[in-house]
Amino acid sequence: MGKDGVNLEKQSEGVVMDTPERKQFTSPVSKIEDSPVFNYLNSLSPIKTFKSIHITQTFNSLTFSSPPSVFTSPHVSSQRDSRFLRRHQFSDPSKPDISCGHGESDKVASTEEATDIAHNIEQQQNFDQGSLAGESSAEPLYETSLAVELPQNLSCECVSPDCGGTSNCGMEIESVSELAASSMEVIPHAEIGSGKELVGREVHLEGPSNIDANKEAAGCDWENLFSDEVSAVGPDNNSSLLEGSHDMQEVVTDQDIPVSHNQSVAGDTSEKVGNETASTLQRGMRRRCLVFEMVGSRRKRLDDGSSSSSSSMPLQSHENTASSDKCVVPLKPGFNIPRRRLPGIGLHLNTLAATSVDHKVAKHEALVPGGQPISVSGSAAYINSSSIQQMSNSALVVYSSDRDICPVGDGTPISETAAQGIGYMVNDGLNHNSPKKKRRKSDSDGENDACKRCNCKKSKCLKLYCECFAAGVYCVEPCSCQECFNKPIYEDTVLATRKQIESRNPLAFAPKVIRKSDSIIEIGEESSNTPASARHKRGCNCKKSGCLKKYCECYQGGVGCSINCRCEGCKNAFGRKDGTEVELGEEEEAKHENNAVNSSLQIITIQNDAEQNSSFAIPATPLQFGSQSIQPFSSKSKKPPRSSFLSIGGSSSAMYSTGFGKLNPLRSLSKIQNDQKDEMPEILQNNASPNSSVKLSSPKSKRVSPPHGNFGQSPGQRSSRRLILQSIPSFPALTPKH
DNA sequence: GAGTTTGAAACT
């Protein structure tokens, strides 16, 4: 396994390293083999040319002129991989699980899928191209998003209970690698034109993913998990590798299928058709996995118990659900989606509301055909498969778009598809759900919130008063806002406003709730108990609500109050400021859990645990994950690490920053790693405020500064944990304009 | 659905 992985990595690296060479790769296989690079790779890898050849082929097809950034590539690849995985998995259904049958079964499946997908393909292609094109402009964004996802997936897998064990993890990982492999193969054909970078990226991803996969995969059964393509991924196992490579070639030949997958992926937004849905679902699944991972831990309860975590969503019933489930556990033979959540990763749910909503929404919406709920950020994670897909896509887009977008136009294009898909589409769905109410959240139960809807009248939706804006998402139809400027059309204005706000408070868009890693949690802190040991980044200032109502951000976020809180008479059921825990009745608990769950969505945690994250990405991917490990809170850090958040959630710091700031999540991660200091800075740094580091604390930051911060400050504790604040990229923005 | 309460965000 490891060998293979190594080989792949090396190869991939080589590819990445040498852009020019890539082109060479693109050239016929024979050339590739001959190429110095190839030789070099071969020398490095224990594996023999045979595989490399395959790989190279894939690369060839995939490779493009554009040299993807390292980080990006991984992301991209991841995404695609996921897609592929899904698809394959999905295909699986058509086929029953794929066992080992590699080439043949694959082919068959591919053919079938191809037929199914065929009609979709056009759309997808268009979609992909569009997205790609947009990406090209905004590529960074896209990449970032990808990066995020991947890491999540990776990390999630291990963590999530859903995974059920190693097998799952292995599954996902494998799937990832496979995906990468498959994606590579597939992509080239379909997307070649548009996404050169993608190819390269994918390759990268594969490398890392493969590695991890290899490690973990060893334990897992490839057969179950993967489709033929997976086998192709094979790098893990030597035998598998050989076969895999073989498969790869076949796949390549079959390009159609793979392509279809890709396309299908692209078409997520549009996709709703059964066939497509399936494909999309698969894709969505993966992304979801990525996205949702965050949520995971808590959700368990909510969802099913078993899969719940994995699903993060409530959505079980739907396709989505299925998908989600799949992610967790291969529900159907076909669906093997290995989803995994990374514990730490979540997207972000910046906005609490979103989270809660999403969460519920997902359920409801799942029902809804559209499944749109979702605000870009966190919500996406939950949403239906379809929605999820969209979401995921959108999310990706969004993030990337945000940052990348900044440039605006760029983002848009991408976003358009994505955005539309996500934001708008979602919105539509939302609309269906609740056309207008002011209280989206109120639903408390409500749940519709997948997306957030605001009711702003005076803020023009350009202030943090606006939940949509605060969450980094555009307002959608369901919103009852007046004079809304938080629309794609006003992207520039939105971005400018964001920057202003961020300049004041770098963490403004960061997720409000930050979750510590479980392990660490600890304790010491005030309310260690709080669900997930998450804390509100700034703490609340409640005086009359006793921190028992949603007026309290801590409560709303499902987290306990912390030292940072200035609340009076704190009775937060999730954890009092003083550290005392409150015991709730079952009912209350249920409520709280729900809340927590919702909030959890928002919360993003990164676990240091190398395990979870580590496995993956770490290595290569710059992604946050890497960063994950990073931040230990330093007691110093003025503020508790905030989340940076997430694009899907909007506010996340890091992520978020990436999104808006155009910062790459990766960067942020890297920075974080470097700095380790605080999560916040990262985001901030990235984005907006260079000063950023600065102010982790809120502008006013009364609360922030406390060294200990929520998370644990105790020195000892900290060390173990690292929080990561992922920001949600807020504005997906940049999405399409209406 | 209207009105009130609440606390964050914004402003001074």
Place this chain on the structure above:
DNA sequence: CAGTTTCAAACTC
């Protein structure tokens, strides 16, 4: 930094 105002969500009726 503190105090005040503005704002919109959360909540109540």
